[in-house]
Amino acid sequence: MKNLMLNLIILMMMVVNLNAQTSDSLRILNEKREQEVEMQIREADRLAQQADVLALKADSIAMIADSIAASMDELSDPASPPDADMEADGGSFSDNYFSINKKPNTKNVKIRWLLVDLGLSTYLSKDGFNLPQTAEYEPFEQNLWKSTNWNLHLMRMRINIYKHVVNLQTGLGFEFYRYNWTNNYDLPEGQANLVPVKSGTDYDKNRMHSSWVTVPLMVNFETNPNKTNRSFHFSVGGYAAARLGTNIRQEGPDIKDRKLRDDFNQNNFRYGLTSVIGYGPISVFANYSLVPLFKTENTAVPELYPFNFGICLIPF
Numbered sequence: 001m002k003n004l005m006l007n008l009i010i011l012m013m014m015v016v017n018l019n020a021q022t023s024d025s026l027r028i029l030n031e032k033r034e035q036e037v038e039m040q041i042r043e044a045d046r047l048a049q050q051a052d053v054l055a056l057k058a059d060s061i062a063m064i065a066d067s068i069a070a071s072m073d074e075l076s077d078p079a080s081p082p083d084a085d086m087e088a089d090g091g092s093f094s095d096n097y098f099s100i101n102k103k104p105n106t107k108n109v110k111i112r113w114l115l116v117d118l119g120l121s122t123y124l125s126k127d128g129f130n131l132p133q134t135a136e137y138e139p140f141e142q143n144l145w146k147s148t149n150w151n152l153h154l155m156r157m158r159i160n161i162y163k164h165v166v167n168l169q170t171g172l173g174f175e176f177y178r179y180n181w182t183n184n185y186d187l188p189e190g191q192a193n194l195v196p197v198k199s200g201t202d203y204d205k206n207r208m209h210s211s212w213v214t215v216p217l218m219v220n221f222e223t224n225p226n227k228t229n230r231s232f233h234f235s236v237g238g239y240a241a242a243r244l245g246t247n248i249r250q251e252g253p254d255i256k257d258r259k260l261r262d263d264f265n266q267n268n269f270r271y272g273l274t275s276v277i278g279y280g281p282i283s284v285f286a287n288y289s290l291v292p293l294f295k296t297e298n299t300a301v302p303e304l305y306p307f308n309f310g311i312c313l314i315p316f
Contacts, residue, residue, distance in 0.1 A: 108160040112316055117151040117285055119310015120144060121177040123293055126303060136302045139185035139196035146180035146207070149308040151214075156316050164225035169218045169235055169316070174244075175287075177308065180207040187248060187264050194265040195300040205251035210266065214241040216274050228280070235276040239287065243268045265298045267291050276312065283312040 122129075122144055131137040153173035160167055184199045184206065218237030224230055248260040270291035276283050286309040293304045 110158045112156050113154065114314070115153040115156055115173075115312070115316060116314045117149075117153075117310055117312050119149045119151075119285065119308050121147045121149040121179055121306070121308045123179075123304035123306050124288075125305075129307075131302075136300075138183055139181065139187075140179075140302070140304060141182050143180045143182050146178075148178050149176065149310060151175045158220060158316065165222055167220040167222065169216070169220045169237075171216060173214050173216075175212045175214050175241065175308075177210045177212075177306070178207055179210075180205075187260075187262075189260055189262040189264075191265070193300055194294065194298050201250075201252040201255065203250055203252045203255075205249060208246065208248045208264070210246045211244040212241040212270075213244055214239050218274060218276070230280060232279050233277070233283070235274075237274060238271060239274045240271045241269070243270075265295050265301070266293060267295055270306075272306075276315075278312070278315065281315065283315040285310060285312055 122142060123140075125131050125137065131141065151173055153171055155173075156169065156171035158167045158169045184201060184203050185196045186199045187194060187196055187208075216237060216239040218235040220235040221233060222228065223232045243263075243266060246261070246263055246266055248262075248264070250258040250260075270289050272287060272289035272291065274285070274287045276285045278284060287307070289306040291305075293306050294301045296303065
């Protein structure tokens with residue numbers, strides 16, 4: 001009887017232990033299932049976010065494709081007549097002709113640095129371009145093709161006045177002149193009244209160099225300010241200049257390289273007219289001084305008015 005009771009007690013303890021182990025196993029299994037479900041939910045959220053990003057990219061690609069298609073349609077359409085363009089833009093005929101309503105240029109002040117001109121230096125008499133064939137003009141007869149001029153514009157500034165079609169242009173630069181004389185004359189140094197002297201030397205080189213600092217002020221017109229490479233432009237105005245220095249260089253049979261430094265009775269300041277005209281990147285210029293090259297009280301030399309012209313190698 002005692003053995004039976006003992007066996008029953010052991011059996012009951014085994015059952016209780018088995019139930020406890022089963023409960024622990026079920027609890028662990030449930031926890032694992034909950035963790036798996038939570039991981040699956042997180043993965044689903046991640047995939048949903050990726051799907052949203054892909055949808056946004058697809059929308060962007062679709063918008064770009066629509067823009068390209070619209071641009072191709074515009075290119076394939078025949079050009080509309082001027083009246084239709086004018087009505088679509090809502091502007092006058094002059095506004096559409098000068099192309100100032102399509103893509104307005106918002107840069108009201110434009111600055112460029114280090115522009116270069118190259119041309120020829122000459123002068124005009126009171127009678128015009130050709131110098132009179134008289135004795136007083138003989139010392140200043142030129143070899144025009146060897147009388148050069150080049151200009152270095154440190155800075156040019158353009159200020160918008162009206163829709164970039166009308167502008168104000170100014171700047172600061174240096175001008176360098178070389179007058180190459182064909183006749184054998186000397187200009188003596190340090191004379192209050194300059195008198196050219198006939199030289200007995202047959203000069204291979206007899207030329208005067210002069211350098212100036214200049215400040216121009218011009219009104220500029222641009223017919224197509226939004227496409228300057230297809231624009232006709234014209235600038236006209238005046239300039240003021242101050243002389244920096246002058247020298248004469250001579251070479252001959254017995255003279256290797258003579259350099260004479262003096263003002264040679266030149267005016268130290270002058271002013272005049274200036275203009276630039278061109279189309280697209282091609283421009284030409286011309287400057288005319290309203291002040292004579294030599295001082296007017298210098299009675300032994302004629303009144304010569306400097307005139308230079310050429311091409312803008314690096315234009316505005």
